[in-house]
Amino acid sequence: MADGRQLTIIKVFRKYSHSLGPDALQFLEEILEKHDIEDNDVEFSIETIAREYNKQDDAAMKVSLDILRRVYDALQDQGNPGEAEELLDPDSHLYFVDAFEMPSWHWSQERGTFEKSSSPLTVAGSADSRIAAVRNRLHIIKQSILRNEHFSPSTLPSRDREHLVTLKSTKQLLGRAGERFLLLGMLAHNKEGKLCVEDSDGSVELDLSKMDEPGEGLYTEGCFALVEGEYNEDGILEVVAMGQPPCEDRETARSIYGHIDFLGQGSTSLLEDSQFARRIREELSDLYFFFLSDVWLDHPQTLVGLQKMFDNCIENSFIPKVIVMCGNFTSKSIMQGGGRDIQHYQENFDSLADLIASYPQITRETHFVFVPGPLDITGSSALPRRPILSTFTSHLRSKIPKVHFTSNPCRLKFFGQEVVIFREDTMARMLRNTIGIKPNVTGEDLRRYLVQSILDQSHLTPLTTHIQPVLPDFDHALRLYPLPTAVILADKYEKYKLTYSGCHVFNPGGFVGNSFSFSTYCPAERSSEEGVLDIEQED
Secondary structure (H helix, E strand, C coil): CCCHHHHHHHHHHHHCCCECCHHHHHHHHHHHHHCCCCHHHHHHHHHHHHHHHHCCCCCCCECCHHHHHHHHHHHHHHCCCCCCCCCCCHHHHEEEEEHHHCCCEEEECCCCEEEECCCCCCCCCCHHHHHHHHHHHHHHHHHHHCCCCCCCCCCCCCHHHHHCCCCECHHHHCCCCCCEEEEEEEEEECCCCCEEEEECCEEEEEECCCCCCCCCCCEECCCEEEEEEEECCCCEEEEEEEECCCCCCHHHHHHHHCCCCCCCCCCCCHHHHHHHHHHHHHHCCCCCEEEEECCCCCCCCHHHHHHHHHHHHHHCCCCCCEEEEECCCCCCCCCCCCHHHHHHHHHHHHHHHHHHHCCHHHHHHCEEEEECCCCCCCCCCCECECCCCHHHCHHHHHHCCCEEECCECEEEEECCEEEEEEECCHHHHHHHCEEECCCCCCHHHHHHHHHHHHHHCCECCCCCCCCCCECHHHHHHHECCCCCCEEEEECCCCCEEEEECCEEEEECCECCCCCEEEEEEECCCCEEEEEEECCCCCC
16 A cells, blocks of 8 residues: 555646656655655655656656656756856846737647647637637636645545535536536526526526625626536526636646746746746846836827936936837827828827937837737737737837837746736726626725736636637637736726736826826836826926
8 A cells, every 4th residue: 555655746746647657656755765855845845856747848647767867867957056157138038929929829638738739820710719719718727726725636535525616517417406516617698698607518597696796806708707506497507606716826837837838938947937036136126117008199298208207217327128118109099090190190109219219328228119009000909919000110110229019918028927918998898798796896896806807717808709809819819827927907997006816917007197107017026116207287
């Protein structure tokens, strides 16, 4: 019979969907004995080895002894002191990731992990890709739920097993009237206009009349929810409780899928991430990113505010590494505007280019990123949106050497950190399409519910495509799994900042107003601060 150490080893590798043969199990026991690992430290030590094994490109579900030895040798080498570290070069670890350049990884039910898509991605998409996009969302949420401590049974005997919650599918309801079930599925309306929950096996109509109130969060058509209730003889689930799926933190997801390069810019291990984090705090504590939203270039005071911001940077020797400007870059839509409106739109960008170029140090050292808003001219209203048309930005490109015109959303990779930037009026759109929400909520509650819902759903727009059109082949670019380090939800809604499940989320608010506001993000602290420029407004 297996002893306690063997059971712990088996349990840890099983978490990563790996099984151990006798030789591999014996080898791991010998490692523990060789290094005099105490019983209390066995799980942590084996977790380190299992995590690194899982990152190997040739790792099979049945653990290979040869690969295991290679992983162990590599970990031994990492523990040896090396040469003195060179100073970090932030520019060599800074990447701007366009949504249309991100590799597409989809969830494979057969392999129980992510697979890279081999078929070419198209803007038109197909009926199959529309279905696959929704199923990917479901399976990604479900696989993380099944690892959650309330759903995942331990391999060790425990009294807690009787308190575990079991997920069922809609097909398991048939012929079982009077029983209670917990389902995970997407909230939607059927052809008769009835609210249903849909999963990969079918759908069931919901009756919410017996539910006091839903759990915290915003429940919209198109979001995935955990729904508990009793199935009646009419084929309806009488709901007694509804909640958001539990959120899996970045470190847990990265410990399992850290070998997958979701952004296409090279993957790093958790060990490398922690080493970079320490060195960023030590060497780059004064490095900052600026985020501005609704930079209305047709407003007479916008360039005045930007000039003041640049002046402050120069006077205080505080040059940001990155300045992200999010749209809208116009205060009114010009999609259907005349030639004069379009000419003004381009001239405003030209004026901005001249202003930036008048500050040589900022022009030389700072990366400028432009993210289009809903009113900007990009060629499509579906998400993700293309960058601002190059016709309007040629002067900026010629004047600013480090300028980047990105999609909306886009991502910023800085060492081991991932920052998602999204410009959309998310709060208003979510509230307009809410199916359920707790009563008597405050503004602070709404902000928290919005952030919680976006992160729990692992998606920037947990809505049906008829509410928010999405290019199905590029739905992965809206995915928030693994959880990013930070998410900028640039919105016309009031500014806020909060941290949920280790992810820092903030809205910089509109740049133009009674004062010019923006947000600064410090990678060393992984937090943001509000920046305000007080300038007298002209009538």
